[in-house]
Structures are given as C-alpha cells and as structure tokens.
Amino acid sequence: MQGSFALLGDLYLDAFLGSLLAAFLCSMVGALLYLRRNVFLGLALPQAAAAGISLDLVLLPWWYGVVGWGVVKSGDHLHPSFALHTVFAFWAVLLVLGILTRMERSRRGSPESRTAAAYAVSLAATILLLQNTPFGRAFVDSMVRGEILSISQADLLLLLVLTLFTFGTLHLFRGRILLVLFDREAAKASGIRPHVWEGLVLLLAGLAVAAGVVTVGPLVVFSYFALPPPAARGLSPSMRSFMILSVVFGLASTLGGWAFSLSTDHPLGPSITAAGFALLLITWALRPLASRVVPPAP
C-alpha cells in the first residue's frame, strides 16, 4: 500500500493536483446549482460535455488539417489536448444551457423533463459520435471511469486559471448572485438585473462542467454537484459556511477517493463518488449535534 501511495508523488502528481482543482471548481459551482434546486443539471451538463468531447474526437483528423490548434501529434497518432477538449465541452454545455433556458422562458415542459431530455439526447449523441472512432471510445470509456492519468503541466495550469477565475468571480459578485438566486423579484425590484447574474452563474457552470469533465469525467463531476452541497447544508449555520464546507467536502471526497483507489486498485471515479457518499452519511449522522445552531434543512 505504501508503494501505491509512492506512485502518487512520482506518476500521478499532476493528475492528483488536477482532481483537487476539479473538486474545488465543481463543488463551488455545484453549491449554487443545489440552491437553485437544479442539481440534475449536474447530470445533463457533464453528459453534454462528453458529447462535445466526442465531437472533437470525431473531427480530429479534419481539425488537425484545417485548424491545427490544440492537437498533439505523437508518432502517427493524433490526440486532442486538454484545452481543445475543454473548448468543445464548453460549447456543447453552453448550447444545451441555451436550449434549456429558451425552453424555460417559453414554459415548455417541466424542469425535470427538460433536464432529462437534455441528458438523454446528450448520451445518445455521445454514443453515435463515437461509433466510428475506436480511439475515441477508449478515451471516453476511461473518462467515464474517472481515470485521470494523463494530464500535462500545461493542462494543469489552464485548470488552475479557470478555477481561480471562477473563484474570483463568485467571490467578487457573491452578494448579487445570491440575492438573485434567493429572491429574483426583490432583486429586480431593487434595480438589479437578474438575467445578467443568472447568465453569469450559467456561464461559470458551463466552464466548471467542461473543465471538470475533461479532468475527472462526467460521473465525478455529477458527484461533486450532488454530494458535497447537501452534506454541507446540514452543518452550515450561514451561507458563507455552506460555500466553504461544500468545497471542503468536495476536496475531502477526492482525497478519500484517491486513498481508496490506490490502496484497493479500484477505478478512481467511482472511488471519489463512494467517498463523497460516505461523507454525506457521516454528516447526516452529525446533524443532531449541529441542530442547536443549524435549522433543519428542508
């Protein structure tokens, strides 16, 4: 087991740091989606990102010939870079968010049915796009399992920049963003333009999902959206502590997932999810102790 952990410093350090950054980024944004009672977006958007990544795998030879940017060539093989994956994933997520927002404004279907349809269509698109690309199928299969063994220092730097940008933006504008999410009408009555801040939240969600899916895969991104926020909610007496605890639990589930994965040789993605679920159970057990200062979560 000690040998397994030694690998962390040698082989997996960049992947380890990448997964921590993805945990930070996705838990932070996931907390906002949880408050919007829209956590199932965390299922549909990562799948949309996977469809976007599949598209860039299908287009790879054409893309390399025409554009060239973002493609790594090793020997006879072409590989999309982290940046190219992120760009395609981001646009796919933005496209789905745009369609969902338009449907919401025209009151078509219920929120659940719209999100479920987005998930189903994105999954189908992923499968269809990968039909004729064996390399792509293998890549997406490892992505779904959350195997993040190949992340370069440049990828890591890009992920760090995205994480800092998202953190900085949320920190600077948190007052207006939270007011708009909590009480849209009071915000608008007081002269604030809600659609600007809602749009910003969706943009940040798109960035977080795209970068998160490329780094740790859709399963882990969804688990960052679905598990740390409810765990944090039960122990948080304030919004500030809720946001901090969501991130802390996201990071803790990542550390726990790595420890479990390395010590038992299980895939990393499901291990992170299992650790996140274990943390959620622990926080539920602790709720009675916290109930003196925290009102019961609905």
Add this chain to the structure above:
Amino acid sequence: MSSTGETLLRMEGVSLGYQGRPVLSGVDLEIRAGEFLVILGPNGAGKTTLVRGVLGLLAPMEGRILFPREERGGPPPSGYVPQRESLDPLFPFTAAEVVEGGLQARLKPWGRAGTPAGEVERCLAEVGLRGIGPKPFGALSGGQRQRVLIARALAVGAPLLVLDEPTAGLDPEASERVLGFLVRLYEEHRLALVFVTHLEEQVRHRASRVLVVNKGGVHPAGKEESRAG
C-alpha cells in the same frame, strides 16, 4: 426621504395579466411619496399581480405606467417584502446575510465599497432586531423573519416600500408588532408604503388611502384620510 405628494408612479388604463390573459383591466392608479396606501381584496383577486405591476416585474398588456421622477422612465428601485412562503428555506442565510441582499442595490456590483459601516446592524435595529444578525434566518420566528425582510427592504434605501401580505401566517400578537414597526418606520422616514392584505380590519384605520382589488379591477374604498398629516 421624499416630499409628501410627489407622484412616484402613475398607471393609466393598465391591464395586467399572464400569458395573454388579463387579471386586472383598466387600472388607473397613482402612488405618491410619503403616503400609506393599503390594497385590500379577497384571496385570488389580483393583489399580487397589481404589486408586480407597481414594481415593474410585470409589463402592462395595455395602457402605460409612468414614473415621473425617473429620467429614464423605467421603474425606480423599490424595497419589496414578498410573501414569506415564496422564499426557499434551502438557502442557509443568517439574518445579516439576508439584509445584505438589500444593500446590493446601493453597492458597486463587486462588493462592499461605499457601504457605511454597520449598515446591516442599523437596518436590523430599525425593526427592533439589534444583535440578531448572526442567527440563521430559518431559525427565527415567523414575525422575526418578516421583520428581517422589512429590514432588507429598508436597506435598499428607496422611497417606495411594497409589502405583500406581510402579516400572513403570523399570530395576532406578532402581526400587531410587525404593523407597529411599519407604522413607526412610515412616520419616521416618510416612505411611500404600499401594504397589501386581505385582512381589512388590521390596517384600514392606519392608512392614508385604501384601494380594493376585486372583480378584475382596482377601486377606491372610502374617503382618503390624512393620517400622514
């Protein structure tokens, strides 16, 4: 705040509704600075629809809404106290964090620059809740929560305060306390107060003007009394 009598808002032949179906039609209404306007009406009559029109949350289907004091013609910033059940208890705000929401309209988008120190505490003290800031909003009593929302509306710093059924769901004692604070705030700050309720006996005698929303229209009720003095 404002000199009494100046028109803040004027509705001329306005129809308000949803998805092409009017709820209220032919509404002529003027709201003046410094008046205590009570809007009465049974449940489902369209009181909240009228409030949404006043606040600029709902565009008129017919007629026009004028804001004479506003150079750009759009609705001015207003303090708004919504019905309590419209707020999601999932948000783990403290009382102070709720009031900070009201200050956002006065701040630069990116933070607290320009906020007088202790502004949140001052707004809480205005509604008799000094020192309650760190407590979770969800752990407060119904009456306290309502007063925190009034403090948030005060924090906007606007000349118009609109309260939609602020005493709904409160016991008589808590209702009376909330009303007492509102009357005191009205008298001290000379705010224009629009108070929506279906409980006539609570507020009629305190109002400077009473309107009734019923049967798809808005009608004056009784004579205007000059409580404002």
